[in-house]
Amino acid sequence: MKQAYIDADIKKSATLPTSFYKDPAVFEAAKEAIFAPSWQVACDAKDIAKKGSVYPFEFLSPTLPEPLLFSRDHKGTLNCLSNVCTHRGNILVTEPGQKRVLSCGYHGRCFGLDGKFRSMPEFECVENFPTEKDNLANLSHGKLGPLHFASLAPKHSFDEVFGAMLDRIGWMPLDSLKLFPEHSKDYEVNAHWALYCDNFLEGFHIPYVHPALNEALDFGAYTYELFPFSNLQLGVAKEGEPCFDIPEGSVDYGKRIYAYYFWVFPNLMFNFYPWGLSLNIVRPLSIDKTAIHFRNYRFEDAEFDQTVHNLDNTEMEDEAVVEQVQKGIQSRFYTKGRFSPTMEQGVHHFHQLVNTFLKG
């Protein structure tokens, strides 16, 4: 792809060109340039609550399936480590559980739960051993409510990326969020991952694509706010629709908020409702296939309302339109389009970030 130019002024700018969505080399480049520095959900707090807990996971499967693990050592410190033995590359931990040390099942190399090399049989006369390189790589991690995050090569700290969202909704009982697997679901869309994000990033299509949601939202009061690595769409409820009970200290006090739709670059959607959080994780499978993992978390003591059940319909409506766009961008007659300055700030913001990260 020839380097795209996204004007910082939305009134002058055009979207990313279709070559971004169609070129396999750009899809591959995005893995390292966009996803390796990103923050991804690794596990829930309950998975690594106790001292001695270990929890293996892949960073973002299958896009960047880096084998990692979380361990809580005997001092209670949480570590995010490479799950690859520094001897010949065996996977160290295959199941969550309790451990005193991390010992490799191939030739017996041992590491502390902090990832430091401890011992290795038959290496007595090996020169210049062990060195720092024989320890497990130790990664940055962060926490939001019950969710732990990791990053392979962060360009920006966890606080820089998630701070704006936490400032806004820190008054919610985030630590009480509990995963409801029965309401969690996986979807697969026949479209490029960024088309799915483009669609999420504007409420412009709501009156056209989502008739039921349009009944609940006051479209005229819908707003967009941009932060450095995230943005927020505020859905305001019509009279009689469920809304948040917002405390006086919040900048949103007095508003009838139906949902906070936060997006965190590049692929995380945090949809907060009065009952809890619908977290959507977008996983690029291939250039024209994307998995969306919907995880449903509920605040303690919160009642589900009908908005939970509407989520599935809304998702089907979004997928149908995104799959049409996937076909449309193959056209020889379409390369890029212009933005609505009032309704597409979120998409413009995303395209600027994509461009900046791809440039490195």
Ligand code: FES
């Ligand atoms: S690969 Fe781990 S000890 Fe050999």
Ligand SMILES: [Fe+2]
């Ligand atoms: Fe939608």
